[in-house]
Amino acid sequence: MSRLLFFLPSLQPGGAEGVWVKIANQMSFNHEVHFAYGITGSLETTLSERVERHDLGAARALSCLTPLVEVLGRVEPDWLLATLNYANVVAVWSTLLSDKPIKVALRESTSWERFDDQRNTCSQRVLPAVLPSVYRQADLVLAPSIGIQKQLVERGVQTSLLANPVIDQDLFRLSQEPSTCRRPFVLAVGRLVWEKGFDALLESWAISGLGATLDLVILGEGPERERLEGLATHLGVRGSVKMPGFDTNPFRYMANAELCVLSSRHEGMPNVLIQALACGARVVATDCKTGPREVLEDGKWGQLVPVDDIEALADGLEVGLNSPKPQGIDLSAYQAKNVAAELERMLEEFDA
Template sequence: MPPIILFILKALEGRGAERMVTTLASTYADMGYRPHILCLEATQDMLLDARVQYHIVPYDEMFSEQNLDPESTQAQAYESVAKRIDGYVRSQIGKPDLILANIYKINWIMAYSQLPNIVNVLHTALSKQFQNQLLEAPVQTINHLKMVYGAHPCSCVSKGARQDLIDLIENITKTTTIYNPCDAADINTKAAASSHLEHFGLVDKEYIIHVASFDDMKGHRDLLQAYAKTVRKLPLVLVGKGRLEEEIKQLATELGISDSIKFLGFQTNPYPLIKSAALMVLTSKFEGFGYVIVEAQALGVPVISTDCPFGPRELLPKENLIAVGDIDGLATLIDQAIDNLTDYIVPLNQQLLPEHIASQYLAFGSVLDSDKNEGL
């Protein structure tokens, strides 16, 4: 039987980690493996390849992530969930040759797992994600992160995110950097679908686009404040959903720029909109990788970004970057990019194509197997 590759996620929401998982799952199917995706929630914003087996092992209760005490009731509950996952995988899936556990909550749960061949995939900068906890209870928080990320080898989606992990928990586990995959062929195929620009009141190559969930880390406030300082030659299109959406709409009203901004909500297929944009802007305060950057590159769309920790600086040259929080600088960069669009087009790094990334995970897993065998 072909080897089994198992991805574990909270849910198939429309974010970077989920795009990485669905892309790699399809790639492993192409390579002759048996890919499985296991989620703890039924939410599904992402389309899934029919060759990928999809499983849901629901946890029975909602958990708070504020208490980081490994001895807490929450930790006990997570241990119970891990046992449930272990039992389900053994009985319904088999013995995976590689398990990629994605997102902090899953990393914590799987710290208690007895399944083999687990690799934690870090999609963000831990020091930023846990910034408040590290200030309020540094020793407790670092000990917790050592417990979570010391349990299994870790792959990080950028060099910066890997160094950040090592700085926090030291070299207590094997780590590597494996960037997120960009399926340029699939993105271009999806981008060929109708973008319905007329329906949205848009004109091809005559708008700026920002694609991100409405969360604090995505920097919507800075984006709107900077956009208000530009000459506003082109409208700004915001694609995504999230808890801050209404607050950002109110900010647009307060800044007097509502007429120049379009909120398009979450789009299952955002690629036609990205392809038709004049410019992609990313304004995150921190990222592990910065998926929309490489997606814009795959579509030949100019892209600029905040120079946030840690992904964008590994994907873009300095002239395409601006410091986080530099509102005036961002406004200037937007205007400069609109006036010189071709100067801000950056070709996609071909090493980010899915087959290269899939092979890197397999190679990392093989190294771990060799290490285990040597230790016998």
């Protein structure tokens, strides 16, 4: 049995954060698991009672460095496991500052072209130059998709593939609950940020004319809410666009939707796409550089359309609504227990 310390800057809801909590919970069946975090959030309530918590009391990732080094000294873990860019940097630095022999496993979930976004801060634009050298100091680097794995290998970082653990029994149980929608609906799920492409989705929805008989439900919260609501009004579709906010159970919507749509400009590995398929939904997705094509096996399990192509997405909505529901897709690689078993195998292989 190993002693594992998982690290995140925040336990606020997010895709990467949810993945790390699920893996920690699964690993705690066979290992002594600790979890260090900068600030708490609703995800703390989903941490297993078997997991020992360490509140670092730091509002930013870089501020976690000193308290994390202190936790490393107390816990003396065999492995420190981190995910997210800044957290990965802090994890490596913390082990360099610690006087304990601790191995480091890092998970990178960001597709590299996202670093080219001119909206990024100065520090975010510096990351591409820093991360490869930092990651090469880790003992194990993980990627959730073949696309991200390839991008890291091209930058001289030896990387192993580990799927996201986004399917478990809770998903199937929660998907049986009724949704709150009164009309048949198309569903999109994600944080309300530019990267998710909800503005393009609204434009596609407007020219499709589907609002006459269907609603478009966008589950999520974020800084783009006001702009998206204004755009829906400007396009004349506000009446058929519902934005109820973040919901702890999106699976009941996925199971009851006529179609689930992913309109993202960037994705590492789109968890909501995998979960929608697990709920038996029809899907249409933008063909980001990494993620959707891999999940949909080149379009076998759902429509793929070019990123930011308004007319193509509108056509994809029509085609998707008239397509049969996917049958026979194998999503076992994304089951939480299988992902934890694969990570356990990697750690044991490294220790052998």
